[in-house]
Amino acid sequence: MDERRVGVASGLAAYGMWGLFPLYFPLLEPSGGLEIVAHRVLWSLVFVAGLLTVVRRWSHVRAAFTDRRTLLVLLGAALLIAVNWLVFVWAVNSGHVVETSLGYFINPLVSVLLGVVVFSERLRPLQWTAVGIAAVAVVVLTVDYGRPPWIALALASSFGLYGLMKKVVRVEAAPGLFVETALVVVPAGAVLAVLHAQGDGTAGNAGIGHLLLLLSSGIATAVPLLLFAAATRRIPLSTVGLLQYVTPLMQLAIGVFVNHEPMPPARLVGFVIVWIALAVFTADSLRQARAGSRRRAAEAAVAPV
Numbered sequence: 001m002d003e004r005r006v007g008v009a010s011g012l013a014a015y016g017m018w019g020l021f022p023l024y025f026p027l028l029e030p031s032g033g034l035e036i037v038a039h040r041v042l043w044s045l046v047f048v049a050g051l052l053t054v055v056r057r058w059s060h061v062r063a064a065f066t067d068r069r070t071l072l073v074l075l076g077a078a079l080l081i082a083v084n085w086l087v088f089v090w091a092v093n094s095g096h097v098v099e100t101s102l103g104y105f106i107n108p109l110v111s112v113l114l115g116v117v118v119f120s121e122r123l124r125p126l127q128w129t130a131v132g133i134a135a136v137a138v139v140v141l142t143v144d145y146g147r148p149p150w151i152a153l154a155l156a157s158s159f160g161l162y163g164l165m166k167k168v169v170r171v172e173a174a175p176g177l178f179v180e181t182a183l184v185v186v187p188a189g190a191v192l193a194v195l196h197a198q199g200d201g202t203a204g205n206a207g208i209g210h211l212l213l214l215l216s217s218g219i220a221t222a223v224p225l226l227l228f229a230a231a232t233r234r235i236p237l238s239t240v241g242l243l244q245y246v247t248p249l250m251q252l253a254i255g256v257f258v259n260h261e262p263m264p265p266a267r268l269v270g271f272v273i274v275w276i277a278l279a280v281f282t283a284d285s286l287r288q289a290r291a292g293s294r295r296r297a298a299e300a301a302v303a304p305v
Contacts, residue, residue: 003234004234004235006230006234007230007231007232007233007234007235007239008231008235008239008243010227010228010230010231010234011227011228011231011232011235011239011240011243012243012246013224013227014224014225014227014228014231015224015228015243015244015246015247016246016247016250017220017223017224017227018224018247019246019247019248019249019250019251019254020250020254021088021092021220021251022092022097022100022251022254022255022258022259023254023258024220025088025089025092025093026092026093027213028210028213028214028217029093030202030206031202031203031206031210031214032200033086033089033090033093034086034191034195035191035192035195035200035201035202035203036089036214036217037082037085037086037089037188038188038189038191038192038195039188039192039203039214039215039217039218040085040217040218040220040221041082041181041184041185041188042185042188042189042192042218043214043215043216043217043218043219043221044177044181044217044218044221044222045178045181045182045185045218046218047218047219047221047222048174048177048178048181048218048222049178051174051222051226052174052175052178055174057172057174057175060171060172060175061175061178061179064171064175064176064179065179069169070169070171071179071183073165073168073169074165074169074171074176074179074180074183075180075183076165077162077165077166077169077176077180078179078180078181078183078184079184080158080159080161080162080165081158081159081162081180082184083154083158084154084155084158084159084162087151087154087155087158088100088155091151091155095259095261096151096261097251097252097254097255097259097261098251098252098255098256098261098263098267099149099151099152100151100152100155100251100255101248101249101251101252101255102141102149102152102248102270102271102274103151103152103153103154103155103156103159103248104155104156104159104244104247104248104251105245105248105271105274105275105278106134106137106138106152106153106156106274106277107155107156107159107160107244108241108244108278108281109130109131109134109277109278109281110156110157110160111160111163111164112127112130112131112281113131114160114161114164118164124284124288126280126281126283126284127281127284129280130277130278130280130281130284131277133273133274133276133277133280134273134274134277136273137270137271137273137274137277138153138270140266140269140270140273141267141270143266144264144266144267144270145267172229173225173226173228173229174222174226174229177222177225202214231243236289241282241285242282245278252271
């Protein structure tokens with residue numbers, strides 16, 4: 001029970017921090033999205049390097065760097081999460097927080113579809129129903145926005161593919177994050193060098209407070225990922241699946257009630273349809289998890305001593 005409490009608390013902390021990101025990234029202005037992402041890469045690498053030294057996990061990093069397949073998969077993961085960060089930061093700082101929340105609402109359904117496409121997984125009827133309902137929501141929101149909700153779709157697909165990459169390679173959270181950031185730190189450094197050479201870099205030119213905020217982006221990036229890893233080791237994935245809705249709910253509330261972004265009736269209908277799809281998907285997942293628990297309990301009961 002103590003382990004479960006720690007797991008739930010870690011999960012809530014991780015998703016809560018991600019949910020507050022729409023309030024955090026505007027504090028990093030006047031830095032642009034590309035500069036913010038470059039600083040996230042650089043200072044995440046520094047922070048995780050210090051953490052690896054404390055917990056003595058450098059052997060895991062060396063093992064990842066010497067395995068060609070692992071290295072290629074983590075490079076793909078690094079590029080995907082960089083795209084996700086860039087789209088998210090740009091969207092938040094451009095007044096599209098509501099649409100970012102939509103991306104993380106539909107992310108579980110995108111992950112399910114990726115399982116079908118990549119691993120040839122078979123969906124249960126209720127899962128197909130949830131995917132179909134979500135497709136209707138995308139059509140409704142496309143009509144409302146006058147365009148496909150590309151921010152939401154880009155966030156959901158990039159994060160879903162990132163999760164897929166992490167699934168096919170087994171590396172602990174901190175060593176994996178270090179390798180990912182190390183693989184893209186040179187391009188990130190080049191971006192910062194070019195920005196400062198052109199006079200567009202803001203680090204050191206917008207006050208010490210701004211510089212400290214940029215430095216903090218490494219901690220803000222790494223800590224939720226490590227808390228998430230701690231949660232997944234201690235609680236069932238069904239519980240993690242329920243907790244993940246904390247992030248988009250917080251982002252939606254910030255977009256509507258703090259940033260006062262518009263929520264016309266058609267857009268609200270689109271979100272309601274998404275929530276119906278998620279309710280169907282979650283109910284089916286919980287039912288399947290309970291059935292699996294009962295089956296394992298029955299097998300244990302009849303197993304020979």
